[in-house]
Amino acid sequence: MSTIKDVAQHAQVSVATVSHVINDTRFVSEATRVRVQEAIEALRYVPSALARSLKSNRTHTVGMMIPNSSNPYFAEIIRGIEDTFYEAGFNVILCNSDDDPIKQGNYVRLLTEKQVDGLIVMSSGSDVELLDTLRAARMPQVVVDREIDDLAADLVEVNHEAGGFLATQHLLKLGHRRIGCIAGPLGLSSARERVQGYRRALGEGGVTVDDRLIRGADFTSAGGLAAMTSLLDSARRPTAVFASNDLMAIGAICAAAQRGLRIPQDVSVVGFDDIALAAHSNPPLTSVVQPKHQTGQLAAQLLLERIADPSRALQRTILQPSLLVRQSSGPVPEAAR
Template structure:
């Protein structure tokens, strides 16, 4: 017979998983009527709390787990550095876990963090499946999800308004006179990529520009894929005069492909990226991009997690939505027919 989980109890009591956790562990006030429904469900289903998890939560290790999908991506490297700095200032050691966009590797790292008895986790998932997050929740590990969106019943969330940022990047190119605007997307199973792409399409529509599938290529958020996607665009029959690339690593790859093809940036083609990693200002031409508020994201994520750890957490989880800003540099320019 399969083990009854906290998710089963939450479904039976018609409450959130977080509420069940608070009733089981007596960590927060719960409305008496709601609490009674949970207790009834616990008894009827025969739920047995994970004794190992409860023993882990009785101690404090002053360690925090940080799970990122790709440490070679300079955006995630910057996020990790900021979180480590803030954690150190607050007296916490940060264990960095690079999942390498591999769900199996991510799952093993979750096992490692549970075994290490971390006090909490900042989680940037490699995909959209909630299983690893659910395991942390069921083991009563405080979690803050960054750069991804999940139901608030599972965790606090800190993320960017990616759809609006994609709109703003596209609008910048339209304002420069571009009408044939290509887009190099990231993986379609990642919400940030698809949301930026939706912003791109919305901006085209609102400005009377037809969406053209021939102007779309997909990458994987890494440099080589940006270069390869740009090569495909340039070898096709597309008439792109500008390209919106959904992260800076791919944008730098796209610039490399354009240079190798003998194009001048931005005279022949404009390129705008997304993230504002440190190298953007150092390359030639310097990359125009949409800046993510990396320090602000790291600060919010750490503050929310520490509120959990010191017992100052509000009853309801929070979703913090941050905004990006356009950084104009040298890789975009007005299009002259």
């Protein structure tokens, strides 16, 4: 493996000159710079990231925590984050917490030891130890999608309450009155707020909220299938269901199909996120659209700004959702009118 001394000898310059070219820390003539770069290429020399970080006090590496790597929603946000950091010359270390706050806390400590320049967090839920760990990390942080109470960090998220309202209002306009809700884990702010939007839409539509039509589940297709099965077994079977994410909505559609029910002729289903898979479900899923790539880009930009200026005021960015109507939602069945 070549060393910086080998590069200096090959280019016939000093080690200090090679260092200045690599780190851009002093003026070097164009001819000398080209000679050094050609030597680096010829010898396939890879500068030490650790050595460079000791000089610049930066590793040009950030950490990112997600709750569930199998959820396509997070993959689409990650793409926006990675694209932005790549253009800025930063590497991203991705950690999957498996919806376990304890595991997430361990990852925070690991990333702190690796001296990352900043951290993007998608919380796995409320946990006192996790909050203490994030506070103790003392590094720039941006929270995405799921707010963490009492943590001084920049935030990027969609208006979850407005999204739940849009989904439920759409079903009300189609004539539905018995509208079920498949909620996510209520320890998460995003899940609570989506249910709040569901409740607000029913209230404004003159429909009494019936808690018997609400089921909790995790944000997975299996969770949606189990919750929908329970709703279909209930005495007041809903004519429509708002699921708090698309994976749960797809699970709900599967549960209806297992009972021989048609979507949307017998029961309508609306999801939340508009993952790429939503357009290809059977039938294509009506869903609340989150600007996922934009969310990732904004989160990365905020972290870059925070790394450059740790003292600037905290920023809270709330993006507005929209509704994309496809074939999984339709008018209330005549028998239920």
